[in-house]
Amino acid sequence: MTRPISSSESPPTAAASASSSTSIDSREIAPSLAPGLGVSLWGRLRETAATAEGRSELILAALGSVLLAGLFWPTLVNFVFIWSTNENYSHGFLVPLLSLYFANEASKKARGRLNRSGGATLGFGLVATAVLGRWANVLVPIGLIGDLAFLVGLAGVATLFLGRDGLKRYGFALGFLVFMVPLPVALYSAIASPLQLAVSKIAAGLLNLSGIPVLREGNLMILPGDIRMFVAEACSGMRQLTGFLALSAAIAHSVQRPWWFKAVVVASSVPIAMTANVLRVMLTGFIMYKIDPEFALGAWHTAEGLALMAVGLGLLMLELWALNQALVFDEPPDPKGPGDGGALGGGSEHGIRPARASATHPMVTTLATPRLEGPAALVPVAGRSTVACPTSGSLPTKGVPA
Known part of the structure; x- marks a missing residue:
């Protein structure tokens, strides 16, 4: 229905109409600019369950997961049994929880809604591979x-219902589950035995250098007073190695750093675990020789292990600090100089560089400053960023961070 315009009212101008329509259009398209940004995994499940089609997909995904669990039920039972009875794998109960945490973080950091297309072929291929693996496991125990x-199989089910993009988004969370898998006894011994002997050799050599004479026969260390200390397989460092591998992988995934930074962090978990274990054996030998062998047994020995685990964590933190110092956060100066997109960048009249994140360290930004009069000088501020301040004239009363 139309309404007549009174004499006191003026018809809307073209500019006002365009502004109004633009405003309406902006409100309509704004939610779709970054849909799903910052939404947790539970929030995405609720969004999916809000529609009939989404509920059908969730039901099918749940049925697929139940079928997979039924097919691999003996494997799941074996997981729980080994985690409960073998101290080397007691961390297995934590791994699925950490995997869920990483999946939730990936969901929060994701930009845009998930494109679930294109995963049928890959998903069915992964599920078929899992079924063949289960069949082979029946024949070869x-x-x-x-x-x-x-x-x-888990990756296959995820790909079927989330697509290739879903596998890419939650790939690390799925891959992290490998740390809950127990190694076969033969493979474990093949890795632990050389580590066990290496720890014995290094610890005996360092004890000799420290002034405590040690006679070593294989993994048996004989101290003065016929004090005998045997480096058992449990002291080979496999527990520390598994723990530090998982921890370093989680850190490497979480930090926004170059690929070489992450590779060094993961690779360093092996020497860090070895160092912590050698120090533990040395401390045990020192206590047995200098104090009393009773203080190197039972609960005391467990306390030593926890203390040296803390030392290993300290070494890892020290390494992260050193690697951070090696990074160059600021971009190198441009030889063109100010005014041409040079040392201060931006190509503005006064060479003021606009605010943007560093390529190597996204959390460190270069502060943009208002246009200032007079010659500019670089003044260092926190975070290795720089702001341009005039050497003469009045400073702005606000807007420049302290």
Whole structure:
């Protein structure tokens, strides 16, 4: 229905109409600019369940997960049994929880809604591979085959319902589950035995250098007074190695750093675990020789292990600090100089560089300043950023961070 315009009212101008329509259009399209940004995993599930089509997809995904769990039920039972009875894998209960945490963080950091297309072929291929692996595990009773096949099946189910983009988004969370898989006894011994002997050799050599004479026969260390200390397989460092590998992988995934930074962090978990374990054996030998062998047994020995684990964490933190110092956060100066997009960048009249994140360290930004009169000088501020301040004239009363 139309309404007559009174004499006191003026018809809307073209500019006002354009402004109004633009405003309406902006409100309509604004939510779609970054849909899903900052939404948790639970929030995305609720969004999916809000529609009939989404509820159908969730039901199918749940049925697929139940079928996968039923197919690999012996594998799941074996997981729980080993985690409960073998101290080397007691961390297995924590790994699925950490994996859920990483999946939730990936959901929060994701920009835009998930494109679920294009995952049928890959998903069915992964599920088929998992089924073949389960069948092979029945014929060849090697637990590792069934364990890895279960992880492949999980990735397949995720790809079927989330697409290739979903596998890419939650790939690290799925891959992190490998740390809950127990190694076969033969493979574990093949890795632990050389580590065990290496720890014995290094610890005996360092004890000799420290003034405590040690006679070593294999993994048996004989101290003065016929004090005998045997470096058992449990002291080979495998527990520390597994823990530090998982921790370093989580850190490397979480930090926004170059690929070489992450590779060094993961690779360094091996020497850090070895160093912590050698120090533990040395401390045990020192206590047995200088104090009393009773203080190197039972609860005391467990306390030593926890203390040296803390030392290992300290070494890892020290390494992260050193690597951070090696990074160059600011971009190198441009030889063109100010005014041409040079040392201060931006190509503005006074060479003021606009605010943007550093390529190597996204959390460190270069502060943009208002146009200032007079010659500019660089003044260092916190975070290795720079702002341009005039050497003469009046400073702005506000807007420049302290």
